[in-house]
Amino acid sequence: MSVVLRTRKSATSIGTAAVMAPFLCGITIIHFHSAKYLDHEHVRMLGFMTGMLCLTPYPVVSSVLNDLKILNSELGRLGLSSALVSEMFSIFFxxxxxLTRTMSKYGVKEALICLAVAVLFVFLVIFAIRPILFWIIKQTPEGSLVNDHCVYCIIIVALLTAYASHxxxxxxxxxxxxxxxAIPEGPPLGTAIIKKIDTFVNGVFMPIFVxxxxxxxxxxxxxxxxxxxxSIDNFMVQTLVIILVTVSAKFVVCMIHPLWNKMPLNYALSLSLIMSCKGIVEMAAYSLIKDMMEIPDNVFALLMVCMMIISTIMPMLLSLLYDPLKKYAGYTRRNIMDLGRNTELRVLTCIHGDENILSTIKLLEATYPTKEDPICAFVLHLIELIGRASPIFISHQLQKKKNKNDSNSYRSENLLDAFNNFEKEVNDGLTVNTFTAVSPQEMMYDDICTLALDKLTSLIILPFHRKWSSDGNLIELEDESLRELNYRIMERAPCSVGILIEKAQMTHIFSEETPYTVCLLFIGGKDDREALFVAKRMMKNPHVRLTVLRIFAESNRNGDVKDWEGMLDRELLNEIIMIKHKVxxxxxxxxxxxxxxETVLKIRSLVSEYDLVIVGRQAGVESAETCGLLQWSEYPELGVLGDLLASTDAAGKASVFVIQQQRTATDI
Known part of the structure; x- marks a missing residue:
């Protein structure tokens, strides 16, 4: 219900036009053309079918977008919101x-009684059932599951309401x-209901029904x-005419509003394709009207075949027209290395759980945000989409007031408090903007990359998929879906990306008595240079002690530089050497x-004494210094040295920050 209330004006316009325009066109054709060839009963059937053909079922659109992996893209969100408006028309229809059927069969009095019962049921749901559901959520401890008896009762009530409707x-x-x-979306209640019935409904009932x-x-x-x-079957012919008219009218009208608002043509076409999709809801509707109105078998076959053709062609065309990944192809350099002096560093930090909050704050604190070198941190809380059909994106700065019934805002409360307190401690050097994204795990990369693109960030900070115990000795959790997410972001990110590996809790207190020790491993290449610029920023922190460990092959002991990459590396290292003599x-x-x-032995003997180790990714690049290590790499998203440091027996309990410089279109 909260999604219904948040629908935007543009989606309302598109959703309304997608229903009304084809309906009016269809009714006009029936009145001025089809009525000449059909009797009254066939005209009534055709009018009913016109209403069915004009609708854009929300479940169908959601399923198509989910299958195409564009559910939480900008176009996907607009299509979902528009389909939701159409769904409201479906309920009214x-x-x-x-009521019309009841009136014609049993009379006006019976129809009014049924309408009164429907209104009473709506009030019962709003003022009795919904408060009870929120009471159940309130009685459920945070992080716990809803009592199974409550879930079973809700399912029984749903079955009883179906019987009462009949x-x-x-x-x-x-x-x-x-x-x-009326059921609150998301955890804990919505998620619990979905987990109980999803497998049985989608795995058993749905195939049987289809x-x-x-x-x-x-x-x-x-x-x-x-x-x-x-003679020619005029009912069959006029049904085909109505199908063609309504589908064409819907497709055309859904393009008008996007084009009027300067949306690219391929985006407008894609939105029209989304709103024209058909699926299992239409299949159910056509079967229903066949039973109720006894439409002829040939007309029923025509409706079903047209539905199947549209449901096959539309998603195929949509996948060809709309590629959300194209917008991430960067031609403008957005990384830390190319930032100007005293320029604001814009960072996007991703938080999956409370365990990621402290380590992210400590890393930002080490980069030393000041008034002269400010940092703008965009904190994104990522929540998996379970128990609701549509993804949502919340900007907590734009929220007028905190909604007590919004479970997503409640789950982000610890994050908001922690980063707000951190912002107050730093004063003028740090600006924090917090967001929450609720989307499917396999599509979270789109929320992350889109936000990074919109906010012009230079760095994305991701948590590693492996979680250690508080003392750093044991592995508690290894989330492969999170690993896949990190890998996708590194392939598509519009800026530089860093993966933060926290082996032991980063509880270090920055002070002169307890300096924060950082080691930068440098072999060479653009990722190592990006890591060096991150380390140089930390070097300004008076409570950070930086060590640059330069590893080179014995064959290059003389320091001969023969390429442009080597010249850039040498120039930056000379700068560090000059700073070393001054600081x-x-x-x-x-x-x-x-x-x-031998590189492995050198690293293991040196880096275990540090609090943080920074290294460039250098994915797939094998040099003399890393010869023989690439084939043993377990986590390619970390590169050779990052993979080595992430292993359980390397780097001690030091945290590791693996950096990849932005991949521009010219690099691909």
Missing amino acids: NVTAA VFQFYSILGPYILGL TTCAIRVDLTDLFNWRTKNG GEVKYIEKSVKDGP
Whole structure:
């Protein structure tokens, strides 16, 4: 229900036009053209089918967008919101059709009684059932599961409302539909209900339902265009005309509003394709009207075949027209290395749970935000989409007031408090903007990359998928879905990306008595240079002690530079050496190695004494210093050295920050 209330004006306009324009066009064709060839009963059937053809079912659109992995893209969100508006028209249409049928069959008095019962049920849901559901959530401790008995009771109530809807002459789906709008989305209640019924409904009932609907269609009836006396079947012809008119009108009208608002043509076409999708809801509707109105078999076959053709073609065209990844192809350099002096550093930090908050704050504190070198941190709390159909994106700065019934804002409360307190401690040097994104795990990368693109960030900070115990000795959790998410972001990010590996809790207190020790491993390449610029920013922190460990091959002991990359590396290292002579807190160490195994020994003997180790990713790049290590790499998203440091026996309990410089379109 909260999604209904938050629908934007543009989505309302598109959703309304997507229903009204084809409906008016269809009714006009029926009145001025089809009525000449059909009797009154066939005209009534055709009008009813016109209403069915004009709708854009929300479940169908959500399913298509989810299958195409664009559910939480900008276009996907607009399509979902527009379909939701269309769904409101669907409820009105169903209620009106049911009352009309009751009135014609039982009289006006019976129809009014059914309407009064429907209104009373809506009030019962709003003022009795919904408060009870929130009471159940309140009684459930944070992080715990809702009591199974409560879930089973809700499922039983849903079945009873379906039966009551049928008794009072409404369609049986109306009662559960209204009840579903009242159930608070997301955890803990919505998630618990979905987990109980999703497998059984989608894995058992749905295939059975689709099969039973499909076997009612005899494809030979599709070629029956003549009546028993040999004349053209005008009902069949006019049904085809109405199908073509309504589909065309919907497709055209859904393009007008986007084009009027300067949306690119391919985006407008894609939105029209989304709003024109058909699916299982139409299959159910056509089966229903066949039973209720006894439409001929050939007309039913025509409706079903047209539905299947549209449901096959539309998603295929949509996947060809709309590629949300194109917007991430960067031609403008947005990384830390190319930032100007005293320029604000814009960072996007991703938080999956409370365990990521402290480590992220400590890393930002180490980068030393000041009034001269400010940091603007965009903190994104990522929540997996379970127990609701549509993804949401919340900007907590734009919220007028905190909604007590919004479970997503409640789950972000610890994050908001922690970063607000951190912002107050730093004063003028740090600006924090907090967001919450609720989306499917496999599509979270789109929320992250889109926010980074919109906010012009130079760095994205991601938590590692492996979680250690508080003392750093044992691995508590290894989330492969989070690992896949990190890998996708590194492939698509419009800026530089860093993965923060926290082996032990980063509880360090920055002070002169307890300096924060940082080690930068430098072999060479653009990722190492990006890491060096992050380390240089930390070097300004008076409570940070930086060590630059330069590892080079013995074959290059003379320091001969033969390419442009080597010249850039040498220039930056010379700058560090100059700083070393001026500032005593910076150390510069050079170590020569023969091959990869010797590099491993050198690193293990040196880096375990530090609090944080920074290293460039250098994915897939094998040099003399890392020769023989690439094939043993377990986590390619970390690069060779990052993978080494993330292993359980390397780097001690030091945290590790693996950095990849922005991949521009010219790099690909």
